[in-house]
Amino acid sequence: MIGRGLPNGKEMRLLIAGNWKMNGLSGALDEVRAVVAALKACPASVDVLICPPATLIGPVGAEAGATVAVGGQDCHPKPSGAFTGDIAAEMLRDAGASWTIVGHSERRQYHGETDELVAAKTLAGWRAGLKVIICIGETEAERVAGREEAVVDRQLATSVPDGSTASNMAIAYEPVWAIGTGRTPTNDDIGRMHAHIRAVLVKRFGAAGQAIDILYGGSVNPRNACEILAVKDVGGALVGGASLKAADFLAIIGAAPAA
Numbered sequence: 001m002i003g004r005g006l007p008n009g010k011e012m013r014l015l016i017a018g019n020w021k022m023n024g025l026s027g028a029l030d031e032v033r034a035v036v037a038a039l040k041a042c043p044a045s046v047d048v049l050i051c052p053p054a055t056l057i058g059p060v061g062a063e064a065g066a067t068v069a070v071g072g073q074d075c076h077p078k079p080s081g082a083f084t085g086d087i088a089a090e091m092l093r094d095a096g097a098s099w100t101i102v103g104h105s106e107r108r109q110y111h112g113e114t115d116e117l118v119a120a121k122t123l124a125g126w127r128a129g130l131k132v133i134i135c136i137g138e139t140e141a142e143r144v145a146g147r148e149e150a151v152v153d154r155q156l157a158t159s160v161p162d163g164s165t166a167s168n169m170a171i172a173y174e175p176v177w178a179i180g181t182g183r184t185p186t187n188d189d190i191g192r193m194h195a196h197i198r199a200v201l202v203k204r205f206g207a208a209g210q211a212i213d214i215l216y217g218g219s220v221n222p223r224n225a226c227e228i229l230a231v232k233d234v235g236g237a238l239v240g241g242a243s244l245k246a247a248d249f250l251a252i253i254g255a256a257p258a259a
């Protein structure tokens, strides 16, 4: 949706995505009901996505209807096969997902996922008709060493497949040291990195790169969302902990600049 001319100079409707990680039993559907009821009463000026654990994709989708999109948190590159415990992009789609996250730093860190694997998972998501959020971001040691742009450049070059457009994917820039820690980069640092990512995307994809959403993720909460979402080239947020409670998630949604 290009050319909306948002007041902050952004061209596109923002995306606020909740990543529940390994949290949520069926009781958590109450939070989804509360989010959906509030957004029905007062429609958001942003697109809203919830990525619950795979066990809740169907139930969340049933609650969410057309008000909130539902996504997975990971997928296997293959459509089916002997891969115990894994989930195929086709299964996510079959359960009602329209998105999946890939390459989250927790997958990279705890499951040894490489950039090449993340690219293969992105292609799998596309094969199944899903839009894909590809996560990138440096560790604290990499930032202290001044290597954050080099790390992000490598991840963009190798995790992001050819054929990427605003209609099949988004980037989430999530500095690993900001995830779940309550620490965030300064708004200037976020702006600098998002501008850098934008430049890399435009160099590689031309006009398509200009339109790709670049979400910020890492300790986004109701208190800092307004400032972060106003930063140039921030196309939305990937929210972990603060997406688990309807009141906090709604406050973040409400903090987005109006379309």
Ligand code: PGA
Binding pocket: 019, 174, 178, 179, 180, 181, 182, 217, 218, 219, 220, 238, 239, 240, 241, 242
């Ligand atoms: P956080 O997680 O908001 O809890 O820091 C963000 C993420 O990991 O996507």
